[in-house]
Amino acid sequence: MPDGSIVQPTKAKPTPKSAATPAPAEKVVLFESQKKIHPKAVKGVFRRLKTATFAVLLALFYLAPWIRWERGGDAPAQAVLFDLNTPRFFIFWIEIWPQEIYYLTGLLIVAALGLFLATALAGRVWCGFACPHTVWTDLFVWIERFFEGDRAERIRNDMAPWSLRKLARKSGTHAGWLALSLVTGFGFVSYFADAPTLARQLVTFDASYEATSFFALFAGMTYLMAGWTREQMCMYMCPWPRIQSAMLDEHSLVVTYHADRGDNRGPKRKSESWDERREKGLGDCIDCGQCVQVCPIGIDVRSGEQADCINCGLCVDACDSIMIAQGLPPKLIDFDSLAAHETRASGKTYQWRLIRPRTIIYGLLMLVIGGAMAWSFALRPRLDITVLRDRAPLFVTLSDGSLRNAYTFKVANKTRQSRAYALTVSGLNGAEIKVIGEAEGAESKDHAATISASPDSVATYRVYVTAPRGNVTAASTPLTFHLSDTANADKDSHASVFLGPAAGN
Known part of the structure; x- marks a missing residue:
């Protein structure tokens, strides 16, 4: 010490036995179960707008497969049908073939741009008013509210011990959920099969394994997602909240x-x-x-x-x-x-800006892509041909010295009437055509052939093109197939090649 005094050490007081034992550490909870949300009923402008939107969307979803649309012949009479057996996509007067899947791609691109535009204007308004998950979740909440009451009553019912009254209310809720899920499962599958026929087959247990499996899958997922996951789907599973x-x-x-x-x-x-x-x-x-x-x-x-x-x-x-x-x-x-x-x-008056760079870009992209699709669809041909030349052998030398190439020729008749077509070739002097029909209706001549195709079908033929050896001056000669409708202006052409021996052989 500075003053030189000596300080005697103090004797430590004994620690009580109870204090010597360390207190148990507080338990840290690393996981908490999702708390159930009980949305309360509300009235107002946005509630009425949501209800009207839901009613229109649900009516379109459930009723569209039942609308009839006569197309003639043996074509399906369902207005909206994604027929995987044909395969064709029928949407009223529109018929999409498998090779025209790019129309569906363009439609999805326009829909995505529309979602971007709606988000730029009003945030997640799609999620709040038109998302299928939101629509069905709102229906499930309405069923729950019908059987168990509004928010406060549902909370008390969930916290109360099990009784006959609680069991009856919960049973009514889940029975309603299950009934709506079954109807929804049928609604999804009915877009891929004739709705009246599918309904009869499901009721009589005559439906195919595929139809029954997808019906059960869609019904089960509706029950699970709209009844149990609800907001968890929007918060944890859907990527759009982070993208938007x-x-x-x-x-x-x-x-x-x-x-x-x-x-x-x-x-x-x-x-x-x-x-x-x-x-x-x-x-x-x-x-x-x-x-x-x-x-x-x-x-x-x-x-x-x-x-x-x-x-x-x-x-x-x-x-x-x-x-x-x-x-x-x-x-x-x-x-x-x-x-x-x-x-x-800042004390100024605000004027909302509808027109701004991102809305202009989204709108122009939708207009350009949508316009290009509409123009392409309006001018799409009713006739389409595909030619595949045989790879082995590359060519055949006939007994008279002439050369022959073989081709698989397919003609797609996209009309509802039988068609007869004239088939010719150009690009090779003296070329002759011989058609061996894998479909009925092939008639061969020396320099042309007449073939036919059934309504809304693809006819396949075996085509031989023969030319004098002296006219084949290169190992590969450009050759063009021409097909024209004998009764209409429909025509199409396809470029190919005629192969022969290399120069000097």
Whole structure:
């Protein structure tokens, strides 16, 4: 010590026995089961809009396979049918062949661009109003609400011990879910088979193994995803919430809580006036939690913009009803943009911009691709030919010294009438054609042939082209097949080659 004094060490006090034993470490929970969300019923503009949208989409889905469309002959009479046996895609007057699958590709590209455009304009509005998972989940929630009551009653029912009343209510819910799943499973499969025939076969247990398997698969997945996974599908399985962030900009409309007006939040007593609340620094939000209770995803929109929000607008309806009941202006929660917030904060008036670079790009791409598809479809030929030359042998030398090549010739008749065609070749002097028909209706001549094709079918023929050896001056001579309809203006051509011996042989 600086003063030179000696400090005697103090004797440590004995530690109590109870204190010497270390307290057990607090258990850390690394996993928490998903908490069930019980969306509350709500009324309002967006709820009515969702209901109307759902009704139209479901009516189209369930009724489209039952619409009849006579095409003549032995063609299927179902208006919308993806026939995998033919195979053909029938959509009213439109018929898509397998080699025209690029039309489906173009349609998917246009649909994707439409999704990008809708997201740039109003966030995940597709997810909130038109996504099939959202539509069926909303139906399942409605069935659950019908048998078990609204949110508070369903929560009490889930927490209550099992009884006959609880068993009856749960049984009704799952019976309704199962019935809707079965109808939905049939709806999906009926797009790939004649709907009345498929219904009769399923009822009488005469359906094929494939039809029964896919019916059970779609029904089971509907029951699982709409009844059990619900918001987990949107939050954890669907990739779109993470992708859509790149589609948004500062002018995109998303469901937004106006914190400048609502905060600070706090409950309001009946005896408390709004002037007294504002003197305390409290805003218009009374922290009732209705926006969270009606949310099908279970998020709190007041926490800021969130990728999981599906922009369904139900929280807007719930908050508006509370604001009106409190005598305050609505739209504390509203569809708004980041640019609008910043503009109003600076005291200026905001004008929403519909036309901006990304919307122009998406719109132009949709217009160009959609227009190209429509133009191509309007001008698509009703006749299509394919020629495949034999690879072995490359050519045959006949007894008179002439050379012969063999070809497999296919003609696709995309009309509903039988057609007769004239087949000729050009590019090789003195070439003669001989047709051996694998289909009926082939008639051979020296320099031309007449073949036929049944309605909406592909006719296959074996074609021999023979030419004098002296006219074959190269190992490979360009040759073009020409096919024309003898009664109409339909025609097509296909380039090929005629092979012979190398020069000098």
